[in-house]
Amino acid sequence: xxxxxxxxxxxxxxxxxxxxxxxxxxxxxxxxxxxxxxxxxxxxxxxxxxxxxxxxxxxxxxxxxxxxxxxxxxxxxxxxxxxxxxxxxxxxxxxxxxxxxxxxxxxxxxxxxxxxxxxxxxxxxxxxxxxxxxxxxxxxxxxxxxxxx
Numbered sequence: 001x002x003x004x005x006x007x008x009x010x011x012x013x014x015x016x017x018x019x020x021x022x023x024x025x026x027x028x029x030x031x032x033x034x035x036x037x038x039x040x041x042x043x044x045x046x047x048x049x050x051x052x053x054x055x056x057x058x059x060x061x062x063x064x065x066x067x068x069x070x071x072x073x074x075x076x077x078x079x080x081x082x083x084x085x086x087x088x089x090x091x092x093x094x095x096x097x098x099x100x101x102x103x104x105x106x107x108x109x110x111x112x113x114x115x116x117x118x119x120x121x122x123x124x125x126x127x128x129x130x131x132x133x134x135x136x137x138x139x140x141x142x143x144x145x146x147x148x149x
Contacts, residue, residue: 001031001032001033001034001037001041001042001044001045001105001109001143001144001145002031002032002033002034002081002082002142002143002144002145003029003030003031003032003045003048003049003081003142003143003144004029004030004078004081004140004141004142004143005027005028005029005049005052005054005140005141005142005143006027006028006029006133006135006138006139006140006141007026007027007054007055007135007136007137007138007139007140008023008025008026008027008028008074008133008134008135008136009024009025009134009136010022010023010024010025010133010134011023011026011028011074011131011132011133011134012074012131012132012133013074013076013121013122013123013124013129013130013131013132014129014130014132015123015124015127015128015129015130020122020123020124020127020129021074021075021076021121021122021123022074022121023071023072023073023074023119023121024071024072025069025070025071025072025136026066026071026072026073026074026119027049027052027054027066027071027072027073027074028073028074028076028131028133029049029073029074029075029076030076030078030081031045031075031076031077031078031081031106031109032077032078032079032080032081032082032096033077033079033082033096033097033101033102033105033106034082034095034096034097034146035095035096035097035098035101036146037097037105037145039108040145041105041145041146042105042108042109042112043112044145045109045143045145046109046112046113048143049066049073049113049143050065050066050067050113050116050118051065051067052065052066052141053065053068054066054139054141055068055069055071062139066118067116067118071118072118072119072120072121073113073118073119073120073121074120074121074122074123074133075106075109075110075113075120075121075122075123076122076123076129076131077102077103077106077122077123077125077126079093079096079097079102080093080096081096082095082096082097083096099125099126102125103125103126106122106125110122
């Protein structure tokens, strides 16, 4: 599983001009699910998202997690995180999980995070979405449960 984590002041996702997910201070995370991913990858990514120390403490050091600051999460499924652009000009998405598998894994990740008590909002799976955010910092981090980067 891959995640693009962005520390935000606010973020929202809209489908056909309707807001389907919206948060204040927290993390907006684009989620990519690969063919080889399983429940261990879900747990790894969820724990990483919850415990990343990317919020500043009183000494201006990134030392606090989203939970520490009472932040929120916005998760948006994005299969294009598994786009392979090494050959040619059109990305290959052959490493991305099929939609049925990806949906189940995305829902599992969402449920895992919701059980922590943190507010979790999501986009709409397989929809054409407009994502808006105010990236604070900016802070943007790449996560990969297979540790490929």
